[in-house]
Amino acid sequence: MNPVKTTVIVFSATGTSRKSAMAIAKGIGCPVEVIDVTALADAVQPKTFGPDELVIFGAPCYGGRIPKIAMPRLAAFKGEGTPCIVTTAYGNRDFDDALVELCDMAKDNGFVPVGAAAMVAQHTFGTIAVGRPTAEDLAEDEAFGRKVLESLKNGIVDKTEVIPGNRPYKDGGNGGKFRPSTMDSCVNCGACRKACPAGAIGEDNQTIDNDKCISCFRCIPVCPMKAKAIQNPAYDEFCVGFNERLAARQESKFFI
Ligand SMILES: Cc1cc2nc3c(=O)[nH]c(=O)nc-3n(C[C@H](O)[C@H](O)[C@H](O)COP(=O)(O)O)c2cc1C
Ligand code: SF4
Ligand code: SF4
Known part of the structure; x- marks a missing residue:
């Protein structure tokens, strides 16, 4: 065919x-x-x-x-x-x-x-x-x-x-454990909330529901103000070992 x-x-x-x-x-x-x-x-x-x-x-x-x-x-x-x-x-x-x-x-x-x-x-x-x-x-x-x-x-x-x-x-298919946070530069445009696959971003465009969020990080590049980001030293620490483990x-x- x-x-x-x-x-x-x-x-x-x-x-x-x-x-x-x-x-x-x-x-x-x-x-x-x-x-x-x-x-x-x-x-x-x-x-x-x-x-x-x-x-x-x-x-x-x-x-x-x-x-x-x-x-x-x-x-x-x-x-x-x-x-x-x-x-x-x-x-x-x-x-x-x-x-x-x-x-x-x-x-x-x-x-x-x-x-x-x-x-x-x-x-x-x-x-x-x-x-x-x-x-x-x-x-x-x-x-x-x-x-x-x-x-x-x-x-x-x-x-x-x-x-x-x-x-x-x-077993698998679950989200990760790291959650983005919202910076003061947020202008409340709503783009991140609209794009979120999990409905995890609240009506205020800032609050993230920890139980719903799957750590897909879609909201980070979507934001025109770079106002969604991972600000967590534990994430930075995790990345060091993770990058090494998956370098090949x-x-x-x-x-x-
Ligand atoms: C929660 C989570 C779990 C992941 N698990 C794996 C995995 O088991 N193996 C792998 O090679 N990549 C894994 N990744 C990486 C994604 O598969 C990879 O970044 C993919 O390109 C994302 O696709 P997308 O751009 O279409 O969302 C994982 C990513 C996330 C967020
Ligand atoms: S990381 Fe993904 S699931 Fe979590 S708030 Fe951002 S877009 Fe929604
Ligand atoms: S996309 Fe960025 S600026 Fe727009 S509501 Fe979300 S965090 Fe705020």
């Missing part, structure tokens, strides 16, 4: 899962639509896809799994024997069971996983894999898209068996 359209369905707090999934879509080469389910403020509109379309699911790896908060949003979409590519962005440690979890969700919802990709991206915490995905990374992702397109010409073949991971999955370069991995 030759897909008439590609839809990229992503949860991407800091944008890397989205960037990498979009690069694969570019390699596929047909018209692309993006459904971004990251912000809690944007209600997910469930949709069903036909067998002549292609869907690319994208989400980060959190603790070896897909973020718990993202799963129901991604699972709102159904296929009718629709081919899909499952993808995760991971911060240079490991993607563990994130891909099999996405693969199983997609199959349960009527999709056929025809390929998978775990793509290295800058880690949310510390200074690990800074600047990734680079242009070279994205070129690799695009080349993978072309490969999937080639394989689709021979029909829609389920590739579950080549996607690595454990069943049952390891990892490569993106593609499965087809």
